[in-house]
Amino acid sequence: MSRPELEAFWMPFTANRQFKSKPRILSKASGMHYWTPDGRQILDAVAGLWCVNAGHGRREITEAVASQLETMDYAPPFQMGHPAAFELANQLVRITPAGLDHVFFTNSGSESVDTALKIALAYHRARGDAARTRLIGRERGYHGVGFGGISVGGIVSNRKMWSASLLPGVDHLAHTHDLAKNAFSRGEPTQGVQLAEELERLITLHDASTIAAVIIEPIAGSTGVLIPPKGYLKRIREICDKHGILLIFDEVITGFGRTGAPFAAQEFGVTPDILTAAKGLTNGCIPMGAVMVRKPVYEAFMQGPENAIELFHGYTYSAHPTACAAGLAALGIYEREGLLTRAKALAGKWEEAAHSLRGLPHVLDIRNYGLILGLELESIPGKVGTRAFEVYTKCFERGLLIRQTADIIALSPPLILEPAHIDQIFSTLREVLQAAA
Numbered sequence: 001m002s003r004p005e006l007e008a009f010w011m012p013f014t015a016n017r018q019f020k021s022k023p024r025i026l027s028k029a030s031g032m033h034y035w036t037p038d039g040r041q042i043l044d045a046v047a048g049l050w051c052v053n054a055g056h057g058r059r060e061i062t063e064a065v066a067s068q069l070e071t072m073d074y075a076p077p078f079q080m081g082h083p084a085a086f087e088l089a090n091q092l093v094r095i096t097p098a099g100l101d102h103v104f105f106t107n108s109g110s111e112s113v114d115t116a117l118k119i120a121l122a123y124h125r126a127r128g129d130a131a132r133t134r135l136i137g138r139e140r141g142y143h144g145v146g147f148g149g150i151s152v153g154g155i156v157s158n159r160k161m162w163s164a165s166l167l168p169g170v171d172h173l174a175h176t177h178d179l180a181k182n183a184f185s186r187g188e189p190t191q192g193v194q195l196a197e198e199l200e201r202l203i204t205l206h207d208a209s210t211i212a213a214v215i216i217e218p219i220a221g222s223t224g225v226l227i228p229p230k231g232y233l234k235r236i237r238e239i240c241d242k243h244g245i246l247l248i249f250d251e252v253i254t255g256f257g258r259t260g261a262p263f264a265a266q267e268f269g270v271t272p273d274i275l276t277a278a279k280g281l282t283n284g285c286i287p288m289g290a291v292m293v294r295k296p297v298y299e300a301f302m303q304g305p306e307n308a309i310e311l312f313h314g315y316t317y318s319a320h321p322t323a324c325a326a327g328l329a330a331l332g333i334y335e336r337e338g339l340l341t342r343a344k345a346l347a348g349k350w351e352e353a354a355h356s357l358r359g360l361p362h363v364l365d366i367r368n369y370g371l372i373l374g375l376e377l378e379s380i381p382g383k384v385g386t387r388a389f390e391v392y393t394k395c396f397e398r399g400l401l402i403r404q405t406a407d408i409i410a411l412s413p414p415l416i417l418e419p420a421h422i423d424q425i426f427s428t429l430r431e432v433l434q435a436a437a
């Protein structure tokens with residue numbers, strides 16, 4: 001495509017001018033691969049953007065969506081229902097952690113997060129505990145780009161432009177990343193459980209009676225794969241329970257098999273009160289998100305006159321029929337092919353291959369969980385992100401799609417990957433990292 005043809009599209013989270021001077025275009029996808037318009041095959045080591053968990057171009061999903069479009073293209077979600085919405089909600093509560101048994105549908109992770117925060121605030125108010133208005137997020141957290149999400153999120157570049165317009169009454173826990181103590185951890189780092197006590201400190205500062213909810217990603221993805229220290233999530237849960245604070249897990253990237261269990265909550269044995277999902281819900285092919293809540297949260301709203309709307313919230317495309325069809329087909333594939341737990345079987349080889357890169361030039365850390373990898377490189381002084389971006393472009397030239405954030409490389413391949421793909425991913429990375437010396 002010529003430069004003028006690339007101008008009109010203002011690309012998200014992209015260096016537009018750099019991209020448009022040297023575009024990277026993908027035009028076809030199937031299984032573990034993308035293809036460029038000139039026919040180059042690219043191995044997808046990031047499941048698109050942590051979402052194509054069953055691999056690309058799944059015929060069952062295409063057929064389900066086509067059939068739904070032919071039967072009924074759209075149905076209004078307010079005061080109306082359609083079968084696929086109820087069916088998908090039922091299927092979802094079967095695989096979510098026990099107790100999370102009601103589902104509110106959205107269209108993205110950002111909408112799921114803002115919905116979860118609104119539900120948490122409204123829950124306390126509905127119970128007559130209206131002083132609980134504070135939300136606690138975490139440094140280096142990513143919760144999408146809505147005003148709620150960037151307020152509880154902890155990424156300065158996503159917040160500073162809008163710093164005067166963020167939600168009031170938000171505070172942040174410290175992040176748990178500690179290279180000095182935990183570099184080259186395999187699985188959960190051993191050091192850092194005491195960081196959960198930060199929550200007690202914030203509660204002492206603000207008083208529990210003012211705090212509605214704590215939101216965290218069980219594994220933070222967007223700021224470079226931060227895996228929770230052993231015992232940390234359990235301790236956060238205990239403190240929330242002690243003080244009547246709702247715990248929200250943002251599982252937009254950890255949901256649908258990424259860690260080796262359907263959700264990270266099950267993997268880590270900690271059940272939140274509210275869980276947000278998106279991405280893998282439809283295998284990435286139709287935008288959709290979901291917020292799962294525990295029964296007491298739902299029940300708190302089911303009061304008052306039966307003919308009154310209980311929650312003044314929802315989207316034109318909540319539970320869109322095509323998204324529901326895609327979701328049902330995707331869940332069917334995940335279950336039939338055992339993809340919700342397949343990461344467990346591959347995690348050992350993944351870990352060995354990943355840690356074999358230790359010792360290569362500029363590699364400060366390698367961390368992994370399930371089918372997730374974070375590889376942290378030493379930044380070039382004054383040029384944060386330059387080194388990893390070069391690795392990203394060099395990998396793409398060699399037929400490998402990875403993800404880069406600052407000087408961290410994150411990998412999250414489709415869960416259908418085979419051992420040979422693991423070999424290819426890490427041999428390509430090895431070559432590129434060696435050449436970057």
Ligand SMILES: Cc1ncc(COP(=O)(O)O)c(C=O)c1O
Pocket residue numbers: 107108109110111113142143144145217221222250251252253278279
């Ligand atoms: C943990 C988390 N929450 C929320 C989001 C936002 O999702 P979306 O981009 O679908 O709005 C993301 C996206 O990467 C995410 O990783």
